[in-house]
Amino acid sequence: MEREPFVIATTERGRIAIAPAAVAQIVGAAAAESYGVVALAGRGRLSRLVPWGIKKGVDIELRDGGLVVELRVVVEHGLRLAEVAETVRSRVQYELERMVGLPIASLEVHIDGVRH
Amino acid sequence: MELEVVRHLARSALQNLEAHRRRIDDLNVYPVPDGDTGTNLVLTLRSIVEALEASTAATSDAVAKDVTRAALMGARGNSGVIFSQVVRGFVEVLGEHEGVSSPLLSKAFRGASDTAYRAVKRPVEGTMLTVIREMAEESERKDLRSVRPNELLEAVLARGEDALARTPEMLDVLRNAGVVDAGGAGLVEIARGMVYGATGKELPDVPVEGESLGFDAIHQELSDCRYCTVFVVEGEELDKDTLEDQLEEIGDSLLVVGDSTALKVHVHTDDPGRALTLGTALGVVEGVEIANMHVQTAQREERLLESAPATATLETGLVAVCPGRGNRRLFESLGATRVIEGGQSMNPSAADILEAIEAVPTDTVLVLPNNSNVVLTAEQAAALSRKTVRVIPSKSVQAGFAAMSRFLPTSAPEENEEAMLEELAAAISGEITVASRDATIDGVDIREGAYLGLVDDLAVASGPDLDAVVHEVVDRVLAGGQTFLTILTGEDAPPLDGLLTALEERHPDLEALDVHEGGQPHYPLLVVAQ
Numbered sequence: 001m002e003r004e005p006f007v008i009a010t011t012e013r014g015r016i017a018i019a020p021a022a023v024a025q026i027v028g029a030a031a032a033e034s035y036g037v038v039a040l041a042g043r044g045r046l047s048r049l050v051p052w053g054i055k056k057g058v059d060i061e062l063r064d065g066g067l068v069v070e071l072r073v074v075v076e077h078g079l080r081l082a083e084v085a086e087t088v089r090s091r092v093q094y095e096l097e098r099m100v101g102l103p104i105a106s107l108e109v110h111i112d113g114v115r116h
Numbered sequence: 117m118e119l120e121v122v123r124h125l126a127r128s129a130l131q132n133l134e135a136h137r138r139r140i141d142d143l144n145v146y147p148v149p150d151g152d153t154g155t156n157l158v159l160t161l162r163s164i165v166e167a168l169e170a171s172t173a174a175t176s177d178a179v180a181k182d183v184t185r186a187a188l189m190g191a192r193g194n195s196g197v198i199f200s201q202v203v204r205g206f207v208e209v210l211g212e213h214e215g216v217s218s219p220l221l222s223k224a225f226r227g228a229s230d231t232a233y234r235a236v237k238r239p240v241e242g243t244m245l246t247v248i249r250e251m252a253e254e255s256e257r258k259d260l261r262s263v264r265p266n267e268l269l270e271a272v273l274a275r276g277e278d279a280l281a282r283t284p285e286m287l288d289v290l291r292n293a294g295v296v297d298a299g300g301a302g303l304v305e306i307a308r309g310m311v312y313g314a315t316g317k318e319l320p321d322v323p324v325e326g327e328s329l330g331f332d333a334i335h336q337e338l339s340d341c342r343y344c345t346v347f348v349v350e351g352e353e354l355d356k357d358t359l360e361d362q363l364e365e366i367g368d369s370l371l372v373v374g375d376s377t378a379l380k381v382h383v384h385t386d387d388p389g390r391a392l393t394l395g396t397a398l399g400v401v402e403g404v405e406i407a408n409m410h411v412q413t414a415q416r417e418e419r420l421l422e423s424a425p426a427t428a429t430l431e432t433g434l435v436a437v438c439p440g441r442g443n444r445r446l447f448e449s450l451g452a453t454r455v456i457e458g459g460q461s462m463n464p465s466a467a468d469i470l471e472a473i474e475a476v477p478t479d480t481v482l483v484l485p486n487n488s489n490v491v492l493t494a495e496q497a498a499a500l501s502r503k504t505v506r507v508i509p510s511k512s513v514q515a516g517f518a519a520m521s522r523f524l525p526t527s528a529p530e531e532n533e534e535a536m537l538e539e540l541a542a543a544i545s546g547e548i549t550v551a552s553r554d555a556t557i558d559g560v561d562i563r564e565g566a567y568l569g570l571v572d573d574l575a576v577a578s579g580p581d582l583d584a585v586v587h588e589v590v591d592r593v594l595a596g597g598q599t600f601l602t603i604l605t606g607e608d609a610p611p612l613d614g615l616l617t618a619l620e621e622r623h624p625d626l627e628a629l630d631v632h633e634g635g636q637p638h639y640p641l642l643v644v645a646q
Binding site (some may be wrong): 066074 | 147148192198235465
């Protein structure tokens, strides 16, 4: 089962669409570059339900025109988790707004583990 | 590493960083342009300085432990977290020996760089990481092996400046914005402050800033002295160090910032007259503010006593986090033992919450974080305390308010916890804010500047007319047949008279419609139905 691409713009000459996998790659890359994140965690809740779980630790859905993003990360031991999670959230949101332009309905960051 | 020396270097670093805070905030474009890098680094470094002021560490190892702990617990924001790792790597090496030599400093810079890099899966170059790595590489240069520590530090600082200047070549967002990396700039200024502190050179003059951030933060400190005293001295060739030394003898929570033409002074002292005399001896004194902190504390204690009639019967202590003076009073009047200022844009640190928990005179303490971002911090603080701490995971101020309605300081902690969790689960929260940009969220079209209504964090209505948005939100929070509605007004809330009458007419089954002045920023109205 292939996932429908997300339409990000419609013009007289046609539509511009982005594959969910591409969105997930953007999210994954932004998360991996966020300070404190040492790994993206295993598959999330949504990807267990659907066969096209696309990127480790990242779940993307389009709901009522807004992106629903769920992200699972592993963080280095000893860091302030709340600060790291907030950095990941703001960085992912910023990259999505800058590159994709779809509104974000929700963006959840789960810390799945702490690496010693 | 000696405590006295480290204290001096950390103070010098903080002083220099504070002078550059605004500039660094303005540089901030990576990882997101939110202009808070300088502020976050100042807050992080301040927590280290404060820990050192309080420290009694007698060995190098003990100093390292105090510094590491303060850096980790006080870390604010992304730059603060990275800096906490740099500090940790640096002092862990120095803590292994009592003395300091050039080879050891080199190892410490290497430790700082490696520790900082270890905590990220994909390091981005052109950031703070690059600056500390190049500093470490410089310190390892063969021809620097036998120089004196101060010479090594100067070489490392020069290389840090050079690496910083090259950050735009490494990171496109910096080049496009025409700036160097903010975190890297902060690290260089911290290093500069330390190096100048070590070599005894005078720091380059930086124009005095208007209202320094330091004064707000330092006000939160506990002090035995009676008067909080603030003033500005203007003159020529003002000697900051001497004034600092003199003031240190008559008070605490001391902060002197500025340059040779103007110094701003903050000190907690029992003798404000003497502090002013010291100032007038140097130049013209202006902007004097003296506040009696004991009166403030006494007023606060009185309010606490009103809500919890006798300390002897206080069974459950409670710490709440909330924004706005009105909300603070509200939570105190409902029996909160301690209230910490904080919320959407100013999250307290685990250390702030821990301090409040420890200050509560009961063995079991409940914590109401009142913000989804603070829940995790509260749990961290709970884990750090030796007391039994239960976090009631309230995600908003109004949800916390609902939970407070079941709180009785004179009841057992278990009973309170159960009742509050029950109330939290049943309460429906709504909020009205002003949209900061155009968007479509949860199927609601939102225009910048329009009112936006949310119920349990989902957008339900938006438009230019406040009343229409409020009605939609209130309709939804009352949809389950709740009969109590509470409204907390924000610092920029419009007059509500007509709206309240309309609400009462629209919902005749309401048993109570309470309105309190909350004073929170960003949210003109918060509502909760019970």
